[in-house]
């Protein structure tokens with residue numbers, strides 16, 4: 001081990017997770033800036049070990065981070081497997097334990113007992129309060145693709161089957177276009193939240209599969225200000241919801257509106273990227289479960305004699321495009337990673353550490369530590 005600033009990229013243990021917090025591209029940029037990058041071998045990751053080796057990373061055994069020197073920060077994406085083991089390292093990852101999710105205090109108590117620190121990536125914000133890195137764009141992009149695939153399946157009269165991650169964006173676009181008969185031309189889509197990260201991704205996918213620009217209807221705050229339900233949603237093939245829901249708003253669409261549209265309704269697929277499924281203010285109150293890669297759609301009750309309507313409500317859509325989603329996320333995280341050695345004074349990290357200390361205090365009180 002050298003005295004250079006170092007990150008240790010750990011393997012991911014969550015099933016189906018092929019994304020990485022550090023890609024070979026960002027690893028190379030960190031190495032060029034004077035960092036050492038240690039990478040655990042991981043067959044699950046979309047990037048080959050050799051891609052990291054080729055840019056100068058040091059490869060180590062899978063899941064060997066617990067034995068790493070405690071002054072080396074460990075970076076990963078998803079939560080660690082459940083355990084009682086104390087955590088003495090600094091971890092940079094999504095931990096899903098700051099909003100009192102199930103088991104939150106147990107997770108934090110591991111840091112308390114080990115003396116380690118958690119920098120939760122979900123709460124790394126720039127001085128304007130905007131998250132420095134999020135997976136939104138590829139959630140919208142993949143969600144729109146899943147919507148197009150669901151439309152094809154519905155036209156064939158069968159439910160959409162298993163979705164599996166694509167090697168890259170080109171493979172996804174080629175498959176969607178091929179199943180649409182060569183191009184998405186003629187399909188009409190409405191994206192709400194079109195100015196946000198997810199919304200821009202959805203619009204991009206629809207462009208890339210060949211929809212006419214006039215057939216990609218883009219709405220954001222201005223267009224929904226009049227209040228729903230909206231007839232316009234019933235007049236497209238695919239409706240993609242990408243809003244960030246922060247308060248109660250009138251429903252965008254509801255059962256009565258769908259039934260009233262009768263047998264001439266065009267709307268066939270709703271993709272709820274926002275997935276506020278169990279939120280009492282869910283603006284799409286026509287379904288109540290999150291769908292999965294193996295069962296991507298849930299049917300909506302539409303009334304006898306009316307055409308079918310299905311919803312895609314998968315809450316981990318970027319996993320469908322692990323390579324591009326990782327590249328974009330890691331590139332967004334890079335400027336903050338470069339500041340990490342000065343984390344005591346860098347606002348992004350200092351703020352995240354204060355938040356960790358306050359959550360640690362709450363957990364210690366709950367756990368009686």
Ligand SMILES: NC(=O)c1ccc[n+]([C@@H]2O[C@H](COP(=O)([O-])OP(=O)(O)OC[C@H]3O[C@@H](n4cnc5c(N)ncnc54)[C@H](O)[C@@H]3O)[C@@H](O)[C@H]2O)c1
Pocket residue numbers: 134135136139192193194195196197198199219220221222224242243244245246249272273274275314315316317318
């Ligand atoms: N399903 C998934 O896999 C997945 C992945 C990532 C993010 N998400 C979710 O997607 C949602 C959007 O995330 P984002 O990063 O794109 O957020 P964002 O803040 O970048 O964009 C949200 C957009 O919604 C718009 N908006 C908010 N309220 C609206 C309204 N009432 N009418 C019209 N537009 C409205 C905003 O103006 C903004 O342009 C979040 O709820 C996020 O948790 C889901």
